[in-house]
Structures are given as structure tokens and as C-alpha cells.
Amino acid sequence: MRPISRSALRPHVCQTCRHGIGAGRRRFASQSGSPDLYDVVCVGGGPAGLGLMAALRASPITSKLRVALIETQDLTKAQAWNLEPTQYSNRVSSLTPSSVAFLRQIGAYDHLDVDRVQDYQDMQVWDGQTGSSISFDWSMETSPFEDPRTVATMTENANLVRALLRRIAQSGDENLSLFSNSTVASIETGSDLKPEGPDLSAWPVLSIKPTGPSESTPKRIAARLLVGADGINSPVRSFADISTHGWDYGRHGIVATLALGDLDIPPFPASKRTAYQRFLPALGGPIALLPLPNNHATLVWSTTPENAAYLKSLSTPSFLAMVNAAFRLEMTDLSYMMGMSSTSDISHQDELTWRTQHTALPSQVPPPATAVQEGTVASFPLRFRHAAQYVSPRVALVGDAAHVIHPLAGQGLNLGLADVASLSKTIQYAVSHGMDVGDLITLERYSSERYLPNAKIGGACDLLHKMYTVPGEGPVAWARSLGLGVVDRLPFVKSFLMKNAEGY
Amino acid sequence: MASMRGRTLARALRSNKPITPMTSSFKPATKINQPLQSRTHTSVSADELSHFSGLASSWWDPMGPSRILHLMNPLRHEFIASCLSEGTTEANPNPTSANLHYLDIGCGGGIFAESLARTIPSTPQAQAPTPTRAASMTAVDPSTDLINMAREHARMDPAVHAHLQDGRFRYLNTTLEDVLESKIGPVGSSEAQYDVVSLFEVLEHIDPKTSSPLGFLSNCLRALKPGGWLVGSTISRTFPSWILNQVIAEAPWPIGVVPRGTHEWSKFVNPPEVKGWLQEGLMRAADTATVRGGAEQVKGMQWKCVGAIYIPGFGWKMVPGTEDYGNYFWAVRKGV
Numbered sequence: 001m002r003p004i005s006r007s008a009l010r011p012h013v014c015q016t017c018r019h020g021i022g023a024g025r026r027r028f029a030s031q032s033g034s035p036d037l038y039d040v041v042c043v044g045g046g047p048a049g050l051g052l053m054a055a056l057r058a059s060p061i062t063s064k065l066r067v068a069l070i071e072t073q074d075l076t077k078a079q080a081w082n083l084e085p086t087q088y089s090n091r092v093s094s095l096t097p098s099s100v101a102f103l104r105q106i107g108a109y110d111h112l113d114v115d116r117v118q119d120y121q122d123m124q125v126w127d128g129q130t131g132s133s134i135s136f137d138w139s140m141e142t143s144p145f146e147d148p149r150t151v152a153t154m155t156e157n158a159n160l161v162r163a164l165l166r167r168i169a170q171s172g173d174e175n176l177s178l179f180s181n182s183t184v185a186s187i188e189t190g191s192d193l194k195p196e197g198p199d200l201s202a203w204p205v206l207s208i209k210p211t212g213p214s215e216s217t218p219k220r221i222a223a224r225l226l227v228g229a230d231g232i233n234s235p236v237r238s239f240a241d242i243s244t245h246g247w248d249y250g251r252h253g254i255v256a257t258l259a260l261g262d263l264d265i266p267p268f269p270a271s272k273r274t275a276y277q278r279f280l281p282a283l284g285g286p287i288a289l290l291p292l293p294n295n296h297a298t299l300v301w302s303t304t305p306e307n308a309a310y311l312k313s314l315s316t317p318s319f320l321a322m323v324n325a326a327f328r329l330e331m332t333d334l335s336y337m338m339g340m341s342s343t344s345d346i347s348h349q350d351e352l353t354w355r356t357q358h359t360a361l362p363s364q365v366p367p368p369a370t371a372v373q374e375g376t377v378a379s380f381p382l383r384f385r386h387a388a389q390y391v392s393p394r395v396a397l398v399g400d401a402a403h404v405i406h407p408l409a410g411q412g413l414n415l416g417l418a419d420v421a422s423l424s425k426t427i428q429y430a431v432s433h434g435m436d437v438g439d440l441i442t443l444e445r446y447s448s449e450r451y452l453p454n455a456k457i458g459g460a461c462d463l464l465h466k467m468y469t470v471p472g473e474g475p476v477a478w479a480r481s482l483g484l485g486v487v488d489r490l491p492f493v494k495s496f497l498m499k500n501a502e503g504y
Numbered sequence: 505m506a507s508m509r510g511r512t513l514a515r516a517l518r519s520n521k522p523i524t525p526m527t528s529s530f531k532p533a534t535k536i537n538q539p540l541q542s543r544t545h546t547s548v549s550a551d552e553l554s555h556f557s558g559l560a561s562s563w564w565d566p567m568g569p570s571r572i573l574h575l576m577n578p579l580r581h582e583f584i585a586s587c588l589s590e591g592t593t594e595a596n597p598n599p600t601s602a603n604l605h606y607l608d609i610g611c612g613g614g615i616f617a618e619s620l621a622r623t624i625p626s627t628p629q630a631q632a633p634t635p636t637r638a639a640s641m642t643a644v645d646p647s648t649d650l651i652n653m654a655r656e657h658a659r660m661d662p663a664v665h666a667h668l669q670d671g672r673f674r675y676l677n678t679t680l681e682d683v684l685e686s687k688i689g690p691v692g693s694s695e696a697q698y699d700v701v702s703l704f705e706v707l708e709h710i711d712p713k714t715s716s717p718l719g720f721l722s723n724c725l726r727a728l729k730p731g732g733w734l735v736g737s738t739i740s741r742t743f744p745s746w747i748l749n750q751v752i753a754e755a756p757w758p759i760g761v762v763p764r765g766t767h768e769w770s771k772f773v774n775p776p777e778v779k780g781w782l783q784e785g786l787m788r789a790a791d792t793a794t795v796r797g798g799a800e801q802v803k804g805m806q807w808k809c810v811g812a813i814y815i816p817g818f819g820w821k822m823v824p825g826t827e828d829y830g831n832y833f834w835a836v837r838k839g840v
Contacts (some may be wrong), residue, residue: 038660064633198665199656224661432634433578434619436661441566441574 006411034193034222035205038068038177038435040427041223043184043206045071045078045235047093047157047398048416049229050164052107057171057422061431062424067321070208070219075180079165081158085115085294086390088257090376091300093160094152094275094410103163108169111163117155118293120273124364127468128280129331131362132481135200148272152410153296154290158227162257176286185209185218186435187239194470202238203438204394205339208271225438228394229416233384234401240392246385249465251285252308253380253407253410254301257292260366276366277408280469281477282331282337283307286408286468289327289366297369299323300407304467307338309380314342316372321348323369328362329355331471336491382406384462390419391443398423401451405458406465415454422449451479511764547715547723548646548679555765556612557649564614564657569763570615572753573705576737576820576831577615579812580704583833584735585635587808591837593699594729597673602632605690607698607727608643608704609680617643621664621673628672639691640672642698644683651677680723697729708772717773722785734782735835737812741772745830748758761816775809775827775834782807782836787810804839 040056053069071309083089095103103109117497126133177373185207190200204226207218228236237244246368266275277288284303292298292305301311301323311322327336333355339349385404390397399416426446470476562568602625602734611617623634632638636759645651655675658664667673671691676683689695701724710717724734739749750769751764783802790797810833811826822833 196669198662199659200662202660428577434583434623434634434636435578436622439566441571444566496600496770 003443014020016173034197034200035190035220037222037224038215039224040227041204041206041225042067042069042102042227042229043220043234044141044231044399045073045075045161045178046178046228046229046399047164047165047413048295048420049227050161050168051106051417051420052227052229052398052424053104054108054164054167055102055106055175055420056427057168057176059109059424059428061428062390063171064175065427066167066175068179068223070179070182070184071209071369072181072183075165075178078158078161079169083116083158083164086296087373088116088292088296088298088376089156089158090255090257090290090298090373090378091157092154092255092257092290093157094154095160095415095417096152096411097150097415099414100150100282101155102417103160105433106167108163108167111166111170112155113159113163116159116293117153118273118291119150119153120275122272122274123151123277124215124274124366125277126279126362126364127336127480128197128278128326129282130477130481133362133364134177135364142366143427148269151275154292157413161322170303175248177265179208179219183211183446184235187235190222202393206321207336216476222437223394223438225427225443228395228397228401229399229420231400232383232404234393234397237387237401238396239317240395242387242389242392242395242397244385244387246383249302249382249384249406250304251260251302251382252305253382254303254308254311255300255301255376255378255380256319256323257376258289258299258320258369259296259373260370261370261372263367274366276327278327280326280331280334281468281471282335283326284469285465287326289323289410290410291367294318295367295371297366299369300384300410301326302406302408305381312377312379313441314348318342318348319372320369321352325352325355327365328352329359333359350504386455386458391440393440394438395441396423396446403458406461409457409461411457411461413499415457416446418453419446419450422446505605511526515833547681547710547717548711549677549711549714551711552709553647557647559576559615559763560647560649560653563615563650563653566835570613572814573615573763575814576812577619579820579822579833580616580702580735580737581619581634581636582704582738583810583835584700584733587733587735587835587837588635588637588700589590590806590808591731592733593729598630601629602637603629603639603700604637605693606638606641607690607701608641609701609703611643611645611654611675612645612647612650612707614650614657616639616677616702616704617660617673617675618654618664619662621658621667622661624667626663626666639675642674642676642683642688642690644676644678644680646677646679646769648677652676652823670672676711680720681726684723684726698726698727699732700727701725701728701734705737706766707736707738707778711771717777718784718788721778721781722788725782725785725789725838728789732839733835733837735810735833737833738778739767739772739831740774740827740828741769742774744828745769745772748830751834763816777833778834779807779809779836786836786838801839804837805836806837807812809833 038100042052053067056065068196087181095137124135127218187204187206189202191201192201198221201223205220205222207220209218226236228234230236273291275290280287287301289297289299311319325334331391337351340348353452383404387397387402390402398419405412423446427437430442467480518537533579536627556730558620559569561571576629606620611815623636625633680768684696687696688693690698703724705838706784710720728734737743746753749767752759754764786801786805789798810822810824810831811819812831812833813823814820
């Protein structure tokens, strides 16, 4: 039995705001009134936080709730985001059909710029060490008369964020507060407003201040339910005193937006697009090329920090040569090219051309990358985190605040949206049954629905990463190729896997 | 096992004792401004009162001994909604505004009463946010400890607190008999007449030896407007329910889910018994000083009954046809 309510809610001040805490306290003490009351306060305006807001505003049951969202970035700018039709942001996500269904259900998908969105129907995954492969192709499953089924939908995060903001704006501003350009200065527990007022001693009270220089007093709001959609270092999570465990992979993901050449054999049907992923055990992780519109693609290459630094230091032609080599050459060739001095006489491109002549190319090679969009090569560290629990009294965690996983299956954002779908459903159920949306008895519906699926997907990605970073031949490599071979040959197993991957 | 037998014996001895309502454990209840003599006809047993008052501190702990009741609560809303969809006290066939007045008898710590009060809109006569369409809630319980704790808990939700302040939500430390005698009606009314009277997990706590469920149910029906619903939930007295509710549910942790001594199998009631009492009760409720109610009172009555099953890990589920296995919801609608 767990003691709850007051004792579980410890005062917390976020680390960046420790200074000036005394002054803040004095100011609060002299403030006469009670804080502004909200039903749901979401910290973090990424896809998960905005998705929750949009879902709550879209449902007739929850649209009357008083909701607030706090975001450090400028949401007005995010809503006005615009890029040339030939330019693509390097922060791209792959949406599973169930994520798309959720976005459609809450009316956000209609606000997505569909010209910047790319479905793909086929996925080629193979092992660079053993050559064994698996093809996720829905055209085997569907009849020739219907459209091939979509494996996933690629969208820029900025496009998704803009769509969600538009959807929220469409719902009007009644009972809605968007605190843009604002940070949470502190989260504390409220007080008992005896004798006339309510007892807020179990309610989190946030003080919000605008970013940048400002002399205005922070605004204080109390939350019936405080949602942490505030990322890997979630201040909401520390306030609720929820621990998180995990590890750093010691890998970096390199992203870039690439322009592609044409395939030797044009795709059939012509609209069919393919995602490519090749595991490179010798280089520390997989490389993936995911289709964007207008024959562009986004690159996600997981590799060691040294390799990542090396790749980022290369000139554009050399970088392109390395990307193309990574989908074509053998591990030994790749390891050699990864060490080539960038000042040497022989360019990476020449080396690739020469080595390709002596390599039997696998059948599933993607079209060659021909150009890199300027300023899109970037990298980020890969980590695994899982919060010990998703809920505590009056607190719920969603998205990266609850879990961070290896990106090799492109599931991070989908898990976040699935969290949000589940939490908004939970809130709807609570409201229609007279439950307090911040009660543990309400929130446990959300955590029991999401904890295990998230742990399962995160664990599967972790296992894949570990299996495919064992270099060279040997039992692990044999097991890998045997595993993939069996899966590829048994249609019912494969179909089951694909349906699972399509879900979340 | 020996300790269990000892306990059962002790309880049996206790319940054989003639119980006078004015025992010492009952005294705190006299704090409210009610005439003392009105308490002579109460259906509250002192035994039960002390058992539930002892649970007061943990009543609202979602992981505590009342967890099972917290989990059942949403089903109560669904059951009431299903009753109201068949008709209400109103003439309007498709009402949408929140104008139903509720009376919750034996509210305990307020699990149901508070949840219903939360659905009362902040402005009167507004569009109802839920199908239960509550305009006001009057909740009564004879235990002072529980009522105090219920009030204290309600203050922790500002929306519910606001209703406590404006009187549309009331906790009264009193009994049903007092409500009728003192004519405690919904806000703005001097008649003890309500649209919905609820009686959740109460019937099985009435001691048939000292009080009559028939008399108690007749009183519940007296508090009901014509066309209104008396809804409740209780446990049937059958062999499967004995296994489920006495042997399994009250078993030591980790198997048991309710505190030992919460239920006494002999007090459980079966659906046909409830229905019979209600038919008789409807006639008695129509009695006046000069005229006695007759069979015509039963004609317009509507009766609903559906079983509810608790599956650990999945929660409560309404399963029609399982009334005899244990918990069930029942409802009766007074003829218009």
C-alpha cells in the first residue's frame, strides 16, 4: 500500500531556475489570492503535448475542460512554419497507420501539408554482414486491384506540429491558454485555502515566467492533472519524484536530407516507395534511408561518436560517397573508407567507384544519393530511458518524459502519440463518469494500457541494436541470418510481424 | 482457520444482542440539529456503523481497503444512465439539461456522491455534461466520522467544493428516516422528493433481525417522485456468492480485496427478494392516513437488474445473467 496525495507531492524547483528561489518564495507568500485553476496543464509543446491538447479539444466530452500548455519555444513561429517545396527539415518522423488514424480522428491530419508527406509501401531491411534480408512488402498481402497498403507515412516534425497547432487554433480559445515563450520557474504543491476556499494541498502549482528578460511577476496556475510532455530531462518527472532508468548507447544518430537519383528499375506500381535499412555491425549500427516527396529522402545513420564526427567533418561529395558506400560495400571496405584521410589524393568518390566494381551488389540497393540539402547534416546521442512509473497523484508522463528508445525502428514519436491517444481516452472516460482526472484511480487506466507495450517496443529495439552491433562472423551473425531467413520465408510469421509493426 | 471461526462466533453473538440505536458508538451522530426522538425508527445497526467508521481514514486511498468500491463507481454512473434513458420524472422525452435531484443514502465516504457532484454544471439549468444530468446531490450517512471525512475530501476538488458552498451538494449526517420526517428536500424544495434515490452497497448491511429491509425500502420509495428511479447495488445470497464474497474476497492479502468483517453472508439479499420488497414497498409508500395504496401502485413499476463481476486485473464488468453469482445492480422506477 502506497501512501499518497500530499506526501507524494514534493516541492520541486527546476534546475535552471534555482537562483532567485528565495525572492520567488517571498513574492508568493505576499500574493493574496489563489492560483488560477486548470483541469489539464501540459508542460511541453512537442508533438506529444500538442497532440494531447488537440485530442482534448477535439472530443465533445473533454472540450469544456480548462486546459493550458506551456512551451519554451515560440508557438506562433511554429504555426507559421514554412519551407520551400524543395526543401525538407532534417527532423522527420515515420508515422505508423495507427498514429495516422489517431491524427485523423482528432481532425489534425487534415491540417497537414500533404505535399510534404510521403507514404511508403515497402521496406527493405538487410544485414550488411551476412546479406540475409527481410522485405516488408504489403503488395503480397493486397489484391492488385486495391492500393498497396502503407507501411508508414513520413512527415517532417515541423509539419506535424504546425498541423496540431492549427487544429488547436480551430477549436477556439475558450478555456484554453497557450503559454508560448514561457518556462516553468517552479512547481510546488498548493496550500489549503481555509476556511472559505478549497484545499489545494495535493494540487501541483506551477509558476510560469516568460523566457527572455522580463520583470513581470510569474503567473501561478494550479493543475488538476499535470502532464509531463517535457522530454528526456522532464522537470515534471522530477517534481513527481519518479525515477527513470536506462543507459546511453554510446552511439550517435546522423541525420540529413538527401536528394536521390533514379532507380535502375523503376518501381511498380509507379507510386510505390521503399524505405531501406542496412545493418552495419562493423560501424556500430544501422543506416536507413526513408523516402520524402520529390525523390528526396531522409537519412538516419546510427554509428559510433567517432564515426559520426568523421562523417560530419567530410566535404559534401565525400559524405555522399560514404552514404552510398554504406548501402553497397562490404564491412571491410566500409571500415577502410571510414578511416580515409580527408586530405588524401584519392577521393571517397573514386574509392567507392573502384570498390563497387569488385563487389556483388545486393538486389535491394536504394537509388544513389546525389545531393545533400545545405545545413541539414546533424547528429544526436542515442539513449534508452524508461520511467519507473508513468503516473503519480495528479501527474502523468507522456512521450520522451516517460520513455526514450533507440530510433532504429522509427517508433519514438509513435509511442508518444499512442500515449497521448490513451491518456486522452482515459480523461474522456473520467469526465463522463464523474471521476477526478488527476486521481490515481483514473490515471492507472492510462499507465496500465501503455506501460507494457512501450516496454515491449523499447526492449525489442534494444535487442535488435545489440544483435546487430556484434561485428564479424560467428554465432550471433548466424543466428541473425537464420532468424531473418526464417521470418522472410514463413509468410504467416512475417505477416504477423508486419501487422505488429504497423500498430504500435 | 481457528481465528476465523472465533471471529465469526463473536460476530454472531454480537448480532444476537438486541441493538438499541442509542448505544455509545452512535452518540456522535446526535451532534446535528435533529430531534432525538426521530431516531427511534432507524435502520442503522450500531455494529455496521462502528465497522465503517473504522475504515474512514483509508476510505479514499485508491490502493486501500475501499479500492474495489472505487473501481466499481464508474459502473454506477453507467447503470443510472441506462435507467434514465428509459424515462425520468420529466415530461420532456429528450431532456438535455441538468435538472435531476439525487439523494444518496448511506453515502459513506462519498465515493459515489462526490463523483456525481462533480458532474453538476457550474451554472444551474445548464446543458448536462453527462447522461446522469445531475442538478443537485444530497448525501446522507449515519456515521459522523465518514461524513466529516467525506466533507474534508470534497474540499480537495475546487469544483466539488464550489457546489458544497452553493448548496447544490450536501453531506448530511443523518438517516433516511430523518430526511423524510424533517422534510429535507432538494435545494429550493420543502418536500423530501427526489428524482433519483441511490442505495449503493447498503441493503446487505441492514440487519434483518433488528430492522426490516421492507420498511427501509418503503421509506426510500417515499423519497421518490413519481417516475423517479430508486437504484442500488447489493450482493446475492447464493453458494457462488458465498465463495466469492466471504471466502475469496475477504481472504488475507494478497487474495482478498475487501477488509475482513465487511460483509455478513446472512444479510445478503437475492434479486427476487428485493423485487418483492419493492412491490410491497411501492404500495406501502402510497399509504396515507386515510387511504392505503393498492396493486395499482405496482402497475406502472419498471424493474431492472443486471449482474456485475469483478475480474482482478481487468476490473468490473456488467454481465447480464450473473445476478446470482454475487454483486448486482437493481433499479425500480415508480409509476408516473
